Amino acid sequence: MxxxxxxxxxxxxxxxxPEQATVHLTLRAEGPERGAVVERISALSEPVRDDLISRKSAGNVAEWTSRRVSIWSERPWNNEGKRLAPVHYATVEFSATFTDFAALSWWVGDVAEREEVQLSHIDWRLTPxxxxxxxxxxxxxxxxxxxxxxxxxxxxxxxxxxxxxxxxxxxxxxxxxxxxxxxxxxxxxxxxxxxxxxxxxxxxxxxxxxxxxxxxxxxxxxxxx
Missing domain, CATH: 3.30.110.170 (Protein of unknown function (DUF541), domain 1)
Structure with missing residues (x-):
């Protein structure tokens, strides 16, 4: 057979x-003067950057990244169809991978209360x-x-x-x-x-x-x- x-x-x-959580956030500033907007985005970024450096040293954060500042201008229209003066914008994006989820919860709650901060999403994952x-x-x-x-x-x-x-x-x-x-x-x-x-x-x-x-x-x- x-x-x-x-x-x-x-x-x-x-x-x-999950063993790790990567949180993504964007800092945003806008205003009529380009120089003031650049200074504002720098002032917003510095405490976030310092905080993440400290948390990485403490072991709560495995790694973090920060993209360069993006700056652009737009001229809005008013209700009468006329172009208004330029408005300048600046953004910088951060991502941080937390290994301590309790620390992540407190950090997210603290950052969410700051001006001009937008939390995007959290990626949950395993270690490689x-x-x-x-x-x-x-x-x-x-x-x-x-x-x-x-x-x-x-x-x-x-x-x-x-x-x-x-x-x-x-x-x-x-x-x-x-x-x-x-x-x-x-x-x-x-x-x-x-x-x-x-x-x-x-x-x-x-x-x-x-x-x-x-x-x-x-x-x-x-x-x-």
Whole structure:
């Protein structure tokens, strides 16, 4: 009796609490005089920069960045269709990656109360080491699911064992009866979001990120005997 070929899919996922949070904010100043606007944006940036330097030294912040100041001018129109005097604008963007979420909550609450500060969003993530280790574990577990599923199929038809012929990420398994499909993403890392708005005011913002979901799926082909 010739071998029976069994083709299956295996999936697995893991849910892990975020280890880092990167907050993004923009400082903005505007006014009729370019020089005054530049001075204002500099005055706004300095305490934020000093605070982040201090927090990095203390170990609450893993890293932070600040982009150069962007300056531009616009001439608005009034209700009568006439151009008014130029208005000058300046912005500078900051991002900071916190490892201490309690410190992050207090920092967000403090910064949100400052003038001309806009909090954009928070990215919750795992450290590179944890993400890589989790992806390996999840991929291995997905293969185990495929093996168990193929074994169950083989036993259902009275065969005793399965021998792997091909194992691949979704969309990469060769098919004898159809053209090869476009590769699909084998590993997914779902983002986690805070349950409260980052722009909330107060002495401390309660940030409650959801767990990060790492998932993997594989296709496998076995010979059953």
């Amino acid at each position: 010739s071998d029976v070929v069994i083709t299956v899919r295996g999936e697995h996922e893991a849910r892990i609490a 080491e944890t993400r890589a280790a989790t992806e390996r574990d999840v991929a291995s577990a997905a293969v185990g699911v495929a093996v168990a599923r193929a074994t169950a199929y083989a036993e259902a038809i009275g065969l005793a064992s399965v021998i792997p012929l091909e194992i691949a990420d979704l969309g990469l398994l060769t098919r004898a009866d159809a053209p090869e499909s476009a590769p699909a993403a084998p590993m997914r890392l779902a983002k986690a979001f805070a349950s409260d708005a980052v722009g909330s005011a107060g002495g401390g913002v309660q940030l409650q990120p959801e767990e990060i979901v790492v998932s993997a799926a594989v296709e496998a082909r076995f010979a059953a005997r």
